[in-house]
Amino acid sequence: MKLPLSYKFLNHDLDIIESELLYTVKADHPVLRAASTQLLKAGGKRIRPVFVLLAAKFGHYDLEKIKHVASSFELMHMASLVHDDVIDDAELRRGHETINAKWDNRVSMYTGDYMFARALEILSVIQNPKAHLILSNTIVELAQGEIEQLKDQYNLDQNFRNYLRRIKRKTALLIASSCHLGAIVADAPADYQKALAKYGYYIGMSYQIIDDILDFTATPEKLGKPAGSDLFQGNITLPVLYKLEDTSFKQRLASSFEQSRGQAVVSKDLADIVEEIKQSDVIEKSFRVSELYLQKAYKQLEVLPQSKAKKALMDIAKYIGKRSY
Amino acid sequence: MIDLDPKFIQKIKDHIIQFADEKFGDIKREPVLSEDKILFLDTILDYSDNLARKEKEQIIQAIMYVQTALDIHDFVSIHSYKHDQINQQKQMNVLVGDLLSGKFYHNLSRVEYIDLIEVIAGAIRTINERKMMIYHSDIHSIEHLIEEMKEVESAIVIHVAEYFKMTEHHDVIKNWLLMKRLFLELKTYAQEQKSAVITLLSQSNNEDDVIRMVENMIPGIMIRLESLIQSLPLHLNELRMFLMNELKRISQKQGILLEEG
Known part of the structure; x- marks a missing residue:
């Protein structure tokens, strides 16, 4: 199942948003322009703009207005990715060279700040304080989620609650806000707004859990980076948390972290641990948690009237449950 | 009438430093907060009659959040280090900046100054264009460099002054x-x-x-x-x-x- 097929009816509007995005990052300085454009052209599923547009379909859909919200979400997301790559010293993203690898960290910092500014500039067209309050709160939470992730690196005494709070901040809230703002800006009825925000939240949780599973199970070609990269960086995700219930595994991981921390090359021990996780039942257990969130997402859609947009939201949920990269 | 209050300036400064300390206690390099910028913002906002003191404080805090964010991002090391102290310092500088940028947006959203968000976002855009110009040495002379630096240093305060029609x-x-x-x-x-x-x-x-x-x-x-x-x-x-x-x-x-x- 291919994701774009389920919302083919939005293709024209998404093309407009794509042009809008490229126009928005036409900076005066050639390097700033090239870096921003490269980020956008590297692709991505544009899932946040899609959620904004689909949610807006439950109210008074006005593309001239809603396109600003959709573009802003993508720019905010891109700004956070380019800074993430500096944090992780990443050299590849989606198989393409990162901005920090092609230029350097300084160019990445300026590009991220520039994109954040452009996102705010185009979003200011929307004179709705509630919408800005929701998004700005999400941006603060997103940064706090990143900080928690950094502070929790190599910490093997985390619990499931830590993990869920972290992915909520890191991923789910931005998707929830994209659905919420789409509905708010289109003046959708209050109960639709609430249901769409919750749908986005549950979808976001499920999406991130699957992402964390795929980090172990997908091929490096599909991931655009080596499998197990999260664990190599000390990030404890759901499959690892399940595996940590086994105390002998916990000891082995602790000693492996001790040896490989600070090393440029991943130790054989750690590579074996990644393989062990991949082959164990923790992958299935993690899928089940993701599935629980998906079920909650479906439940929220029951409030909404039948429409192409509702069907697309259901299809996206199905796709997330089955995606392989 | 402009009412200069050194205690107010110190309060804003303390607030931001305390916030950064709470979140990033292990940061080695404290942000350099310009008291002069707070002073000028204070005079600009005093000029606007319809602002309550609390509101004024929130707006100045928000502006100083983003100014500090941009300054901190300049400290991000251009080199890559694997999992050592310097690397953590670099990562924290990225994150503290991002969090402060978010706080700026959140504060101004709370006081419903949407137009001011746009104005300051415009200043951030200009600053990053000019910083990139300085960084890539697209500079013809020392006078040109000084001119660019002058614009980078003052862009946010000047944009705010224009917004409040104080020129x-x-x-x-x-x-x-x-x-x-x-x-x-x-x-x-x-x-x-x-x-x-x-x-x-x-x-x-x-x-x-x-x-x-x-x-x-x-x-x-x-x-x-x-x-x-x-x-x-x-x-x-x-x-x-x-x-x-x-x-x-x-x-x-x-x-x-x-x-x-």
Whole structure:
């Protein structure tokens, strides 16, 4: 199942948003322009703009207005990715060279700040304080989620609650806000707004859990980076948390972290641990948690009237449950 | 009537430093917060009659959040290090900046100043365009570099002043902040051998000559400032007196002779 097929009816509007995005990052300085454009052209599923547009379909859909919200979400997301790559010293993203690898960290910092500014500039067209309050709160939470992730690196005494709070901040809230703002800006009825925000939240949780599973199970070609990269960086995700219930595994991981921390090359021990996780039942257990969130997402859609947009939201949920990269 | 209150300036400064400390206690390098920028923002917002004190405080805090965010992002090391202390410092500088940018947006959303968000976002865009120009050495002369630095230093305050329709002291703000920036660059260079300006200019000049060039520029800026401050309109009298006294104090400390002096 291919994701774009389920919302083919939005293709024209998404093309407009794509042009809008490229126009928005036409900076005066050639390097700033090239870096921003490269980020956008590297692709991505544009899932946040899609959620904004689909949610807006439950109210008074006005593309001239809603396109600003959709573009802003993508720019905010891109700004956070380019800074993430500096944090992780990443050299590849989606198989393409990162901005920090092609230029350097300084160019990445300026590009991220520039994109954040452009996102705010185009979003200011929307004179709705509630919408800005929701998004700005999400941006603060997103940064706090990143900080928690950094502070929790190599910490093997985390619990499931830590993990869920972290992915909520890191991923789910931005998707929830994209659905919420789409509905708010289109003046959708209050109960639709609430249901769409919750749908986005549950979808976001499920999406991130699957992402964390795929980090172990997908091929490096599909991931655009080596499998197990999260664990190599000390990030404890759901499959690892399940595996940590086994105390002998916990000891082995602790000693492996001790040896490989600070090393440029991943130790054989750690590579074996990644393989062990991949082959164990923790992958299935993690899928089940993701599935629980998906079920909650479906439940929220029951409030909404039948429409192409509702069907697309259901299809996206199905796709997330089955995606392989 | 402008009401200068040093306690208010200190309160804003303390608030941001405390916030950064709570979130990033292990950060080695504290953000450098410009009291001058808080002072100018304070005078600009005083000029707007319809702002309650609490609201004024929230707006200045928000603006200083984003100013600090941009300054901190300049500290992000350009080098890559694997999992050591320097790497963690780099990561924290990225994150503290991002969090402060988010706080700026959140604060102004809370007081419903959507137009001001747009204005400041415009300033951030300009700043990053100009920083990129400086970083990539697309600069023709020292005068050009100083001009770009002046714009980077003052962009946010000037954009806010324009938003509140206060345009009489733009030149004072620009030159004052430039003077302070040059002092800071010289001080940082003397203490840590780190200065973006001196490093950049040293690419095509002898380092000692560059330091002398920057030192020699400061008296000229101060003399220009003296005349600009004296020409400030009457309703900015308190600001005029404050800046004149401060300028005299700096000139005495630096051994620079002003026209009056």
